[in-house]
Amino acid sequence: MLTIVSDTNSVKRAFDTWRSALLEEGIRDGGLWRLPEQRIVFRNQPNAQSHTLGARTALGTDPTGAYWDVQINEAEKPGDPNVLSAIAHDEKGRSFLLRQGRLTSPVAGSKPILEDEFRARTGLAPETVENGDTPGKRREWYVVTPLDVSADEIRFATGRFVDICAKARERETAGNGMLPDTTPIFGFGNDETGGTYTVGAQKAQDAKKIRKQQGEVWQRLAIILREAGIAIDKPKHASGYEVDAVIAGPGDPILLEIKSGATAADVYTGMGQLQLYPKLLPQLGRHQLILLLPSLPTQALVKAVQRCGVRICTYEFFDASGNPTVTFGDPFKEICGL
Known part of the structure; x- marks a missing residue:
């Protein structure tokens, strides 16, 4: 009571x-x-x-x-x-x-x-x-x-x-038509989170906070796209598979995978996700495939990715005194319709 x-x-x-x-x-x-x-x-x-x-x-x-x-x-x-x-x-x-x-x-x-x-x-x-x-x-x-x-x-x-x-x-x-026509029947995941998470103390190592770089990139992208009237969402499969983002670009819609690094492992993982998601969510079959990285990987990887029909775009991430700043490259912004 x-x-x-x-x-x-x-x-x-x-x-x-x-x-x-x-x-x-x-x-x-x-x-x-x-x-x-x-x-x-x-x-x-x-x-x-x-x-x-x-x-x-x-x-x-x-x-x-x-x-x-x-x-x-x-x-x-x-x-x-x-x-x-x-x-x-x-x-x-x-x-x-x-x-x-x-x-x-x-x-x-x-x-x-x-x-x-x-x-x-x-x-x-x-x-x-x-x-x-x-x-x-x-x-x-x-x-x-x-x-x-x-x-x-x-x-x-x-x-x-x-x-x-x-x-x-x-x-x-x-x-009321406020969601894009890319809406899958399986629903949406939550918006990505930014902020930090804590890595627990280990032997001879104090606990420390780690910045959620991918979440900060997602949130900044969502802000600038939605302010421009461009829809961004996170389609989710019934089994729990969740894409990073679908963007209602000016041409074909965009299927986006965001990584916080540009190592070969980051590229391999992102490429696998971009190839699998259209098979898990057939509504994504006609989307442009974009891998968003903090920098370009080696030229050999860039060319291999392009031959697979995926485009690599970049962003810059700065974290000065706990105030993260994210900027996106002009080619990526143009693809999104900004």
């Missing part, structure tokens, strides 16, 4: 805890922040130029921030169940951030996703909230995240909830 909190100071502290957890690892990128590990972006909704988060926060899985999946808004009057977000306590006094199961449509003029549909699309069951209803209206509340946990756990739970809201919107999005 949860009870929505109406004490102003308690609610403010709880929302501040949540916002601080997001900002702690948020990477500032223009008018938004990215959380690569959780595959989400967020911003101060009234003022995208603000370097702090206020009472209204928009969150989504589109790395450009063009489409937001859900807003978490702090009510002017704490405890007001007419506002879609709230802070609640359980019987032991633990704090939770709640959100109602209804979403406005990202497409102007389309109907919102209301409680019954949200429940059906997500498969979630709403929480029991003692004072969560208004006269004549039953409200359905879902936990976004517990707040009496670590900042890492708050970010993880928030990312999961945003992803659930994004999945709830998928059918509506597809029905």
